[in-house]
Amino acid sequence: MADLVIPQPILDELVAHARALDPYECCGFLAGTGQTVSRVYRIKNIVSLEGAADAAAFDEAKVQHLSRLTPDERAEIAFIMDAQEMFHAVKDMRKNGLTLQVVYHSHPHDPARPSVTDIKIADDWEENWARLNLTLPIYLLISLKDKTCPDIRAYWIKKGAVTPARIGPA
């Protein structure tokens, strides 16, 4: 039994989002009811904004790496979700009775596995989800390492431990 059912059109939309922003990382949320996803919320990646990378809870290695890149290049290896757009997405979910189920982003050059940075920030956020009365989301990655064959994988990240989440098409 799948942890989450993601209908094929939604999976197609995730790949379309990743490809539209390639070579930059895309990010967003999936929401739905029960175990089934019904909606994609694309969120703007604002890592190139002045001051954004300094404010994010990146690990030290990532901070060093980002500091050597131009603002545009930063979006090739990192994302920061626009909090204003996140607010609008959550507002829409509440209005439509949907639950936030997935936090997704793309890896334009790397495999569909959480990076050290992904795990660190998921760990930081674990207490926030509970504090905000939201359930712990599944983290989903779209890899464009093989441009002709995008790879989508999903994970639970709990207390710093990564385990595969079972996702299935409808």
Add this chain to the structure above:
Amino acid sequence: MIKVRIPTPLRPLTKGQGEVEAQAGSIASMIETLDQAHPGLKDRLCDETGELRRFVNIYVNEEDIRFLKGKETSLNDGDEVSIVPAIAGG
């Protein structure tokens, strides 16, 4: 008194403290009060027009202030404010 949770990236400004206290009746006045005690904090939270930066979330108890009255959201004694960096990754 309001309890304010400070995220890791801002702790260099609070001498490493993860939680500070402030006496304030609104988010706007809390930011001013915190900036006096920890200079530079306001600049990290707000842009040059005074608006909350797009990579910062502020929650009062369990609610995003964007759902409330933004910086004009009122605070009461015992409220817990969390400053939370936007979701990010690499």
